[in-house]
Amino acid sequence: MTNYYFIGIKGTGMASLALILHDQGNKVLGSDIDKETFTQFPLVKAGIQITDFDPDLIKSNYVVVKGNAFSDDHPQVLAAKKVGAKLLTYPQAVEEVIRRHFSIAVSGAHGKTSTTSLLAHILSNFESTSYLIGDGVGKGVFSSKYFVVEADEYDRHFQPFTPDVAIITNIDWDHPDYYKSLDDVKSAFSEFADHVKKIIFAYGEDPEIKKIKPKTARILSYGFEKSDYFCANNIDKRTEGSYFSLSKGGRKLGDFFATIEGDHGILDTTAAIAVADYLGFSVDQIQKGLLTYQGAKRRFNISQVADLTIVDDYAHHPTEIKATIDAARQKFPNKRLVAVFQPHTYTRVNAFKDEYVNALKSADKVYITPIFGSLREKAGNAKSEDILDKLPNAGAIISESNAYDKLSAEHRSVLVFMGAGDIEKYEDALKKGFE
The missing domain is CATH 3.40.50.720 (NAD(P)-binding Rossmann-like Domain)
Structure with a gap:
């Protein structure tokens, strides 16, 4: 001890x-x-x-x-x-725990928490598995066979990691307070890939991933293209989730159903399936794991208050916002979608204000909260109006004091709350107004 x-x-x-x-x-x-x-x-x-x-x-x-x-x-x-x-x-x-196990590290600019959570759930159903997920969830099993860990790229935190297997979901420029360019991000992922011992499962349509040449590990791609080693096809998106087939090396592996909506949900699921298959899990075992998966914290969590449907999601980068709204369109095809977005850090707003506008345009209406800073960045030369004022579907800036008045008026809508800060306080203010 x-x-x-x-x-x-x-x-x-x-x-x-x-x-x-x-x-x-x-x-x-x-x-x-x-x-x-x-x-x-x-x-x-x-x-x-x-x-x-x-x-x-x-x-x-x-x-x-x-x-x-x-x-x-x-x-x-x-x-x-x-x-x-x-x-x-x-x-x-974390690296000390990695060295004591057969370890799988899940990395990527987007989707790593959902993928880590799903993979850990599948493996835990049939083998002793410890896991560390970026949503505050961790479980240790004494003498566990596997360790599944979310590998965070911020400040190159994943550099010490030496996993046996890795997933790279995508490479995108984020954390502009640390990374100065996409090339800077790519170099960090390249260094991480050099430390993987056996195999990397990587999203095959990502142009930056294609440039990575690991020193030791081989790369197997997954995605929607026939050239991908694991290819998702025959996709049928419905309100309850997505049905799809998966081929492996050009031959059918099996048919699957996932409750994670959107293309990103299919990709995250495919990555998890690829690792489970590599570890020797059967198609039946994998599908049983998928059917009992309850989702990760703050990843498309759905609740109801009065006549409003609330979706709570961690999305804070433009790519993630687009994916979350697309998933909401699949889940609620006949509903009006109202985005409630909390920008996260001033440098991110400055770097991506136009991208935020393009992503949020796909909602029917948009409310924005004040910017949430961080311990590293408590102020900056940006404001929420920099985004809101450019939106044709703009609502208003909301606060805790006016959240109920503004949002309760969006009768029978789906309110998609998105942010990585303390956006839950606006949800709570709305719910308390109905008490």
């Missing part, structure tokens, strides 16, 4: 990793701010203690894991160095 102390334990990845290490028989505790977050509830349920940032709590026999948002001069980091505790960054701690 190892004693782990997490600095910033409520972070989505940190909370997931803390749960894994706890479930595998280690003693885990950690520090964070008092503000309530959705990630803390599984920690509390597991009996994991959450403390303040008191440096005196750090002991020499701890393995201290430093969250990505915390600098080297943080008081608890300095305390760890002073008492001689082993100090790891979050990516380094």
Whole structure:
């Protein structure tokens, strides 16, 4: 048993990793701010203690894991160095878990959380599987056979990872506060691919992925083209989900049904199927896993209030917004779609304002909240009006105080809430108005 102390334990990845290490028989505790977050509830349920940032709590026999948002001069980091505790960054701690398992890392600019969650679910039905997902979910199984991990490209966090198998869903320019260009992003994914030991399943129609030449691993493509090794075809999109066939190396592998809507849902499902097939799972086993999958947190979660249908989704990049609206069109073909979008970070709005306009045009009406910043970026030279004022389907800027008045008037519509910040507070304000 190892004693782990997490600095910033409520972070989505940190909370997931803390749960894994706890479930595998280690003693885990950690520090964070008092503000309530959705990630803390599984920690509390597991009996994991959450403390303040008191440096005196750090002991020499701890393995201290430093969250990505915390600098080297943080008081608890300095305390760890002073008492001689082993100090790891979050990516380094994840790599230690990767090395103890047959590991599958899921990377990509978009779709990695849904793909990680789905793959972990399929494998867990039939084999002992630990997993770490970017939505704050983590499960550790003692002596598990597989470890499925979401590999985040921000700040090159996935660089230490050395998985046996990897998925690359796509390569796109995002996180403009860190990556300066698409070439910069591609170089990070190329470095990550060089660390994969055996095989990479990659989206075959992505032009940037095609440029990657891993040092060791071979690449098998998946997608919609006949040239893809895993090719999804005979697609039938319905309100309950998507039916499709999958060929493998030019020969039919099987027929499948997935409840994840849209083309991106079929692609994410195909990637998960490809890995499960590689690991020796049968078509029947894979389909059983697909049928019992409940979805990832904040990925197209549907609820109802009064005569309004609410879709809650993490989409915050223009590519993700387009995919989410397309999925809503498939799920609700005869409904009016109203987008409620929370822009995430000022640099992203500055970099992609025209792309946001093009993506949001496909909704019937658009409301936008003020920009949600981050710990790294609390202000900037951008505002939500930079997007809203260019939209022909513009509604208004909404706040917690006017969310009910504005949105409750959209009778019998589907409200698609999208954002990576605290957009749930606008949903809550709407729901409380009906109480």
